[in-house]
Amino acid sequence: MRKILIVGPSWVGDMVMAQSLFMSLKADGECEIDVLAPAWSLPILARMPEVRRGVVMPLGHGQFGLAARWRLGNELSREGYDQSIVLPNSFKSALAPFFARIPQRTGFRGEMRCGLINDMRLLDRALLPMTVQRFVALGQREAIVAPVSFPVPRLHANPANQTALRERFKLDPVRPAIVFMPGAEYGPAKQWPPAHFAKLAHLLAARGFQIWVLGSEKDIAVACLIANGNPSVLDLAGHTSLGDVVDLVALAQVAVCNDSGLMHVAAALDVPLIAVFGSSSPEHTPPLARRAVIETLRLECAPCFERHCPLGHTRCLTGIAPEKVLAALEPFIDAALLS
Numbered sequence: 302m303r304k305i306l307i308v309g310p311s312w313v314g315d316m317v318m319a320q321s322l323f324m325s326l327k328a329d330g331e332c333e334i335d336v337l338a339p340a341w342s343l344p345i346l347a348r349m350p351e352v353r354r355g356v357v358m359p360l361g362h363g364q365f366g367l368a369a370r371w372r373l374g375n376e377l378s379r380e381g382y383d384q385s386i387v388l389p390n391s392f393k394s395a396l397a398p399f400f401a402r403i404p405q406r407t408g409f410r411g412e413m414r415c416g417l418i419n420d421m422r423l424l425d426r427a428l429l430p431m432t433v434q435r436f437v438a439l440g441q442r443e444a445i446v447a448p449v450s451f452p453v454p455r456l457h458a459n460p461a462n463q464t465a466l467r468e469r470f471k472l473d474p475v476r477p478a479i480v481f482m483p484g485a486e487y488g489p490a491k492q493w494p495p496a497h498f499a500k501l502a503h504l505l506a507a508r509g510f511q512i513w514v515l516g517s518e519k520d521i522a523v524a525c526l527i528a529n530g531n532p533s534v535l536d537l538a539g540h541t542s543l544g545d546v547v548d549l550v551a552l553a554q555v556a557v558c559n560d561s562g563l564m565h566v567a568a569a570l571d572v573p574l575i576a577v578f579g580s581s582s583p584e585h586t587p588p589l590a591r592r593a594v595i596e597t598l599r600l601e602c603a604p605c606f607e608r609h610c611p612l613g614h615t616r617c618l619t620g621i622a623p624e625k626v627l628a629a630l631e632p633f634i635d636a637a638l639l640s
Contacts, residue, residue, distance in 0.1 A: 302331045303331070304380065304381060305326060305333065305334050305383065306336075306337060306356075306377065306380070306382045306384070306386075307319065307335070307336045307337065307388065308337045308338075308386070308387040308395070309338035310338075310389055311339060311362045313342075313543070313562025313565065314561065314564065316342050316345050317345065317454050317562070317565040317568075317569050320349050320454035320455070321433050321437050321452055321453065321454055322386070322388075323351035323352060324452040324454075324455075325437050325440050325451065328452070334351055334352050335354050335382075337397060338355055338358060339362070343355045344547065345543065345547070345566075348457045348459070348547060349456065350457060370396040370397050373397045374397045374398070374399065374400020377400075378401040382401065382403045384403065384406075384420075385401070385406045386407045388436055389411075390411030391411060392411070392412040392414055392417070395414045395417035396417065398417075405420050406418050406419050407422065408421070408422065409423070410422070422439060428445060428448060429445065429448070431584070431587070433451055433589060453568075454569035454589060455571070456551075458547060458552075459548050462545065463549075466545060466549055467552075470535065470540075472511075472552075473511050476509060477637040478511050478512070479510050479554060480549065480550055480556045480558075480572075481498055481502065481512055481513070481527060481557050482550075482557070482561060482564070483514065483516060483559065484516040484517065484519060484523065484561060485559040485561040486519075487608055489608070489610075489615070490607050490609055490617075491580055491581055491608075492523075492559050492618065493559055493577040493618050494619055495526040497621070497623045498523075498527045499529070499531070502533065502534050504624075504627050505533075505627070506531060506532075506533035506534070508638075510533065512533055512534045513535045513537055513553065514528060514536050514537060514538055515537055515541065515546050515563065516538040516539070516563075517539060520538040537549070547566055550566055550570055551570045551572065554572075554573070554636075555573045556573070556574040556575070557574070557577075558575070560579070560583070560586065565586075565589070568588035568590035568593060569590075571591065571592070572590075572592075573590075573592040573633040573636075574588060574592070574593050575593075575629050576594070576595050576596065577596045577597070577618065577621055577626070578596065578597040579603070580604055580605050580607050580610070580617065581604050583597060585604075592633070596621050596626055597617070597621075598620050598621060600616060600620075603617045
C-alpha cells in the first residue's frame, strides 16, 4: 500500500477542493493519505473519509522557519512515505518533504523549487482553468493532455455534534433554516453588502424561515448588522468552531454566501446554495455542487481578482439586488417548505 503525504493549502475552500485529489488517489489504487496542513483545517480533514490523519504544520501562513521545517521533515521521515504531493507553489511548502527524504516529490513548477520537487509538472492554465483540476492533475501518473475530470468533494457531517449544537443554541426544530455566510477571508471585493443580506433576511423571515448567520470572529460586525432588528436571525458568528460550522450548514435547507471557503463547504455537503461573485471568477473556483446558482453581473471590470475594488464602487456586488437573490432562491424555498 502506497503512503502519500499531501502538503495542503492554506485556505478553507482550497482544502475542501483538495478532497477531489484524495478521492482520485483512492480510486487509482490502495493508498494511505496523510495531509500536512494548518491546525485550523483538522476539523475539515476529519470529515473526509479518504484522509488517514492530518499532520499539523507548526508554522503560520507566511512564516519561513527553516529550522522548524527541518525538524518536521525529520519527524516525517519515520513514516516511510512513498510520495509527497505539494499543492502550494511556494518554495517553503516543498521543504518538509525534501527534509523527510520522500523519494517522489510531486508539484507544479513554482518558486525556485528545482531539487526540492523532483517530479516537476508544468501547469497549462488553459487546459486546467479550475483550481480543483490542478489539484487532481498532480495525482495523475501520466502527462496531462486533456481537461481533467474529477469527483466532487463530499464532506461528512458529525451527527453527534449536530445534536449537541441543536441543544446548545436552542435551534428551532420546526422552522426551515437558511444559513448566511457573509464573510470572505480574501477581502471586501468578494463580500456582498451587509445591507443586502439584511434585506434578504427580512424577505425570508416573512416566508417562514429562520436565518443562521455563520462566520469567524472577523465576521462579527457584519453579522450584527444583518441580525439587527430581525428576531428570525440567529447570529452565531464567532461562537462556533470550523467543525461546528460544517455541521450547522449540513442541517440547513439552503445557504447564501459569497465566493468563500464556506461556499465550498456548503457545496461539499450538497446543500443547495446561492453564491454571489464579485471580484473573483466562477470559472476558476465555482461551487462544486449539483444545486448551486451563481449570481454575478460580469461587468467589464470583472473579474479583477483584487481584495479591494480598484475603482472604489464595488458595483459588481452592490448591483446584485436582494430581490434578485430571492428570485434565484425560489426553487429551493419551495422544496424546503414542502420537506
